Amino acid sequence: MGYKRPESVLVVLYDEHHRILLLQRDDDASFWQSVTGTIETGESPEQTAYREVHEEIGLQLQPHLHQVVNCHQTNRFKIRSCWLHRYPPGTLYNTEHVFTAQIPADTVIVLTEHLSYEWLDKPAALQRIWSPSNREAVDTFVPGAK
Numbered sequence: 001m002g003y004k005r006p007e008s009v010l011v012v013l014y015d016e017h018h019r020i021l022l023l024q025r026d027d028d029a030s031f032w033q034s035v036t037g038t039i040e041t042g043e044s045p046e047q048t049a050y051r052e053v054h055e056e057i058g059l060q061l062q063p064h065l066h067q068v069v070n071c072h073q074t075n076r077f078k079i080r081s082c083w084l085h086r087y088p089p090g091t092l093y094n095t096e097h098v099f100t101a102q103i104p105a106d107t108v109i110v111l112t113e114h115l116s117y118e119w120l121d122k123p124a125a126l127q128r129i130w131s132p133s134n135r136e137a138v139d140t141f142v143p144g145a146k
Contacts, residue, residue: 004038004086006079006094009048011035011068012137013057015105018144020125023056023114031130032118034137036096045097046070053101057117058110061101071098071141075133098137 012034013021025031037052039045049068054060061068075096079087087094109117120128122144129135 003088003091005041006087006091007039007097008036008094009039009045009052009097009099010075010134010137011049011053012098012100012134012142013053013103014100014142014144015103015107015119017105018142019105019119019121020138020142021057021103021109022118022120022125022128023111024116024118026113026115029115032128033131033134034129036134039097046099049097049099049101056111056113057107058112059103059107061103066101066103068099068101071100071137073098073137073140075136077131077133096133098133098141100137100141 022032025033035052035056037048039048046068050061076093077096078092079094111117122138122142125138126135129138
């Protein structure tokens with residue numbers, strides 16, 4: 001397996017009750033997050049967003065039913081030191097493109113890369129999320145009470 005590109009997507013999923021779907025990482029149980037993933041060569045950020053939702057929770061979003069919305073926000077953050085080995089030598093920062101999608105509360109979630117998931121209201125999600133850029137995306141782009 002080659003190095004990961006330091007460019008990714010963040011896809012914040014929420015339901016009709018404005019609850020946020022959070023996923024617990026399998027390599028760090030204290031790390032809860034939204035759907036994330038590396039943009040592969042030849043892929044657009046939007047294509048990656050659709051692919052990652054399908055890969056991580058088993059949901060094949062259809063643009064005409066459950067559209068992934070480009071928030072037109074790009075974050076740049078320092079890669080956690082424990083993950084630097086995944087990237088080309090000398091890479092310290094990742095660029096992240098932010099998306100959201102509203103999905104039904106009764107969506108069947110099939111985890112493939114995470115230990116667990118929870119639907120949380122916005123205040124609880126903001127407390128649980130590890131990543132500052134993920135917290136900011138939830139706070140800014142998910143409708144409902146703060």
